[in-house]
Amino acid sequence: MDNSSTHSDCMADQDPADRFAIFGNPLSQSLSPLMHNAAFAQMGIAARYGACQTDNAAEAVRQFRRMGLRGASITLPFKESIIPFLDEMDESAETIGAVNTIVNRDGRLMGYNTDGIGLTDDLREWLEIRGKTFVILGAGGAARAAVYALLQAGGTPVVVNRTLQKAEALAGRFGCRRVPVAEIGELRADCLINTTPVGMFPEVDRTPLPRQVAACFPYVMDMIYNPIRTRLLREAEAAGCAVRSGVGMFVRQGAEQFRLWTGMEPPIERMMNVVMERLLKNGGD
Numbered sequence: 001m002d003n004s005s006t007h008s009d010c011m012a013d014q015d016p017a018d019r020f021a022i023f024g025n026p027l028s029q030s031l032s033p034l035m036h037n038a039a040f041a042q043m044g045i046a047a048r049y050g051a052c053q054t055d056n057a058a059e060a061v062r063q064f065r066r067m068g069l070r071g072a073s074i075t076l077p078f079k080e081s082i083i084p085f086l087d088e089m090d091e092s093a094e095t096i097g098a099v100n101t102i103v104n105r106d107g108r109l110m111g112y113n114t115d116g117i118g119l120t121d122d123l124r125e126w127l128e129i130r131g132k133t134f135v136i137l138g139a140g141g142a143a144r145a146a147v148y149a150l151l152q153a154g155g156t157p158v159v160v161n162r163t164l165q166k167a168e169a170l171a172g173r174f175g176c177r178r179v180p181v182a183e184i185g186e187l188r189a190d191c192l193i194n195t196t197p198v199g200m201f202p203e204v205d206r207t208p209l210p211r212q213v214a215a216c217f218p219y220v221m222d223m224i225y226n227p228i229r230t231r232l233l234r235e236a237e238a239a240g241c242a243v244r245s246g247v248g249m250f251v252r253q254g255a256e257q258f259r260l261w262t263g264m265e266p267p268i269e270r271m272m273n274v275v276m277e278r279l280l281k282n283g284g285d
């Protein structure tokens with residue numbers, strides 16, 4: 001799945017199509033080029049989406065401008081460090097403090113964050129968010145996006161994180177509760193959302209919580225999508241919980257990027273199918 005390039009010409013200059021790219025490091029496992037190129041093809045849009053592995057955020061923005069891209073996805077580790085190099089920030093990206101999408105508006109680079117809306121769009125297909133309590137495990141960028149979007153959607157997030165100061169900072173920023181990791185099993189909540197990378201490929205035998213703790217929540221979601229069914233989800237399902245992988249969120253955050261870049265309704269089914277096919281082909285379950 002290595003589709004990334006560290007060269008400054010990571011997309012051919014002579015290509016007449018509109019150009020988009022993902023910037024991050026590493027990018028070898030990224031499914032964004034596959035998903036977005038399938039979406040452009042499905043909609044008959046002459047566009048190409050490439051993968052540009054760079055060493056830092058400044059270099060990513062330099063490459064973006066040099067290649068005259070119309071838009072980009074930003075992934076780890078540049079979601080926060082890219083901010084000072086952008087011309088403007090959308091309100092949600094500003095509040096979350098992280099950018100996963102750039103839109104080129106007549107040479108001005110606008111930063112957006114579609115992770116939060118990707119999460120809530122996906123969750124809505126599974127459960128009613130309004131009035132529900134969500135335990136957010138982790139306090140990084142994905143957790144901030146989750147807390148922001150769940151509050152917007154009428155949910156109540158509770159933050160639990162290994163590093164207490166980071167949990168306090170996140171909870172304080174959004175005015176929500178935080179609970180020490182040791183007390184997570186005593187929480188009464190509707191849904192647990194893992195936003196830590198624990199259990200992600202290749203470390204698929206790891207889990208962020210003991211199985212008896214995961215079993216305390218009627219709904220368990222893992223933002224990880226590789227593998228599709230993490231150890232956390234397998235154990236929660238065996239204990240009778242309803243479970244959901246991060247694949248739907250991944251596709252929905254990409255769909256929102258597509259909407260921002262093209263102004264068109266994204267072909268979500270096609271995007272989901274290519275992503276699922278690739279994950280299953282790689283033994284992703």
Ligand SMILES: NC(=O)c1ccc[n+]([C@@H]2O[C@H](COP(=O)([O-])OP(=O)(O)OC[C@H]3O[C@@H](n4cnc5c(N)ncnc54)[C@H](OP(=O)(O)O)[C@@H]3O)[C@@H](O)[C@H]2O)c1
Pocket residue numbers: 076115118138139140141142143161162163166195196197198200208223224225246247249250251253
């Ligand atoms: N499905 C999707 O569309 C989607 C979108 C965005 C992100 N994600 C996934 O979400 C995950 C997190 O991304 P991020 O951007 O939030 O990363 P991040 O900013 O690095 O934050 C990671 C968080 O996980 C915690 N953590 C890391 N290792 C841990 C461990 N061994 N035990 C307990 N906690 C641990 C960290 O705790 P400390 O604060 O203690 O360091 C931190 O709070 C990644 O797996 C990413 O792929 C998925």
